[in-house]
Amino acid sequence: MLHDFLSLHRSALIERCIAKTARRSPSSAHNKDLEFGIPLFLDQVIKTLEVEQSASAQQSMAVSGVAGGPSQFSELGAAATRHGRELSLKGFTVEQVVHDYGDLCQAITDLASELDKPIETWEFRTLNRCLDNGIADAVTEFSHRRQMISDDRESQALNQRLGFVAHELRNHINTAMLAVAYIKAGTVGLTGATGGVLDRSLLSLKSIVDHSLADVRMTAGLPSRSRRINLADFIATIQSTAALEAQSRGCELIVSEVDPRFFVQVEEELLSSALGNLLQNAFKFTRHGTRVSLSVNVIGDRIRLDVQDQCGGLPPGNPEELFLPFQQSSADKSGVGLGLSICRRSVEANNGELSVRDLPGSGCVFSIDLPLR
Numbered sequence: 001m002l003h004d005f006l007s008l009h010r011s012a013l014i015e016r017c018i019a020k021t022a023r024r025s026p027s028s029a030h031n032k033d034l035e036f037g038i039p040l041f042l043d044q045v046i047k048t049l050e051v052e053q054s055a056s057a058q059q060s061m062a063v064s065g066v067a068g069g070p071s072q073f074s075e076l077g078a079a080a081t082r083h084g085r086e087l088s089l090k091g092f093t094v095e096q097v098v099h100d101y102g103d104l105c106q107a108i109t110d111l112a113s114e115l116d117k118p119i120e121t122w123e124f125r126t127l128n129r130c131l132d133n134g135i136a137d138a139v140t141e142f143s144h145r146r147q148m149i150s151d152d153r154e155s156q157a158l159n160q161r162l163g164f165v166a167h168e169l170r171n172h173i174n175t176a177m178l179a180v181a182y183i184k185a186g187t188v189g190l191t192g193a194t195g196g197v198l199d200r201s202l203l204s205l206k207s208i209v210d211h212s213l214a215d216v217r218m219t220a221g222l223p224s225r226s227r228r229i230n231l232a233d234f235i236a237t238i239q240s241t242a243a244l245e246a247q248s249r250g251c252e253l254i255v256s257e258v259d260p261r262f263f264v265q266v267e268e269e270l271l272s273s274a275l276g277n278l279l280q281n282a283f284k285f286t287r288h289g290t291r292v293s294l295s296v297n298v299i300g301d302r303i304r305l306d307v308q309d310q311c312g313g314l315p316p317g318n319p320e321e322l323f324l325p326f327q328q329s330s331a332d333k334s335g336v337g338l339g340l341s342i343c344r345r346s347v348e349a350n351n352g353e354l355s356v357r358d359l360p361g362s363g364c365v366f367s368i369d370l371p372l373r
Contacts, residue, residue, distance in 0.1 A: 002123040003049035006042065009111055014038055016107040021099070038104060045130045052126055074133070081141040101135045169208060174203035200248050207280055210273050226267045226350065228373055231296065231303065232258040237274065239294070242279045249283040252291040262296070262303060263373040270346040271368075274354070275305060275341045278366045281311035286363065298372060305368040315359040322356060 017038045105127065112119055119127075161285065179198035188194040239255045246253035264271075275294075282292040290310035297304045314322075323344045347354040352370040359365065 001049070001053065002119055003046045003053070003115050005112065006046045006049070006108070010039075010042060010046075011109060013042060013104065013107045016111070017100070017103040020103040020107070021221070038100065041101070041130075041134055042104060045127060048130055049123060049126055052122075062314050081137050098135055098139065101131050101138070105131050165263040169205065172201045172204045172208070176205070196248050199244065203245050203248070203280075207276070211274065213269075213273075225261050225269075226265055226347050228263050228265050229260040229268055230260065231264055232260040234264075234268065234271070235294070235296065238275055238279070242276065242283075242294075245280065246283050246292060249286075250288045251283055253279075253283075254293040254295070256295040258296045259298075262298070264303060264370050265373045266352075266370065271370075274343040274346040274368060275307070277340070278307040280339070281366075282307050282311075285309060285311040287312065301372050303370050303372040305370070306365050307367075308359075308363060308365045309329070310363040312355070313360045313362060314364050319356050319358060323354070 094178075108127065109119070113115075146367075176198055179194050179201065180196050182188050183190060183198070190198075235255060235258050239253070243253050279292065279294065286292050286309035293306075293308045295306045295308070297306065323340050344354045347368050350370060352368055355367050355369070357365045357367065
């Protein structure tokens with residue numbers, strides 16, 4: 001009988017399963033989860049076959065579950081659920097979970113063929129039922145655990161992002177409120193240093209809100225609202241807003257002339273957020289009293305918006321890391337480190353590319369490359 005064959009060759013079958021796993025993933029060859037999953041499942045198959053031969057079918061279902069039905073309340077289902085949970089916690093893939101059970105089936109049929117041991121039809125049917133139920137319960141639990149882990153990570157990331165944004169909003173609001181209080185007291189005027197503090201605080205608040213709205217739109221996958229816009233008009237609008245911040249930061253903004261015949265097909269809010277962010281970063285990091293330039297260059301059927309500052313050059317390391325969320329490489333830690341990450345996503349949402357070029361000892365250039373219309 002098959003249950004006698006499986007009992008007799010239990011160790012050999014387990015070794016074959018471990019060897020198959022090792023060929024797919026050498027690091028998993030001696031994993032304790034495999035030692036737990038395969039031997040226990042094999043014992044439950046043996047028990048099911050024994051019960052089906054000598055007792056009622058109802059007792060067999062209590063061991064391994066009904067065919068094509070829920071088996072999580074059976075002995076086999078409970079073990080498979082635990083197996084799937086532990087494989088998930090250990091970082092296995094769903095393919096490895098399925099292969100665990102498939103390996104045993106193949107090992108049994110291969111060894112039976114080698115030893116010329118025929119398997120009765122009803123025995124093979126029982127074996128398949130056990131495999132189907134084991135795979136279904138293990139994969140169900142595995143997927144459930146992976147979803148829980150994914151949801152938890154997303155929740156942590158969202159809480160971290162909200163915490164950073166809320167912290168920055170609170171800081172700038174407090175600064176603005178203090179400036180207003182001094183101005184209302186009549187001890188200082190709007191045109192003095194305190195008025196400048198108020199201006200910078202309000203501009204920072206606007207920047208945070210703009211970035212947050214752009215991030216929400218992209219994360220939510222809202223439909224594109226792109227339209228054909230005149231680049232000269234767009235740059236003029238950006239310049240009028242950016243000039244005020246440049247003045248408050250003690251630097252000069254130089255904007256090159258734009259040919260009024262140039263058009264781009266973009267979602268204007270996202271592009272405005274991206275370019276505005278690049279200019280704000282430039283004003284923030286350029287050395288006091290220096291200039292920031294915004295130039296527009298046409299290269300073939302592409303148009304490039306360059307923002308160049310005089311910060312002295314990029315810090316050591318990979319420039320691409322600047323675009324990672326919450327990345328802050330400079331000594332100035334104002335802001336939440338989300339600007340360049342959102343900026344890149346905004347540019348890519350407009351079928352463009354955002355890159356940075358270092359000018360050692362001088363500054364750096366951030367470039368937005370877009371299709372020219």
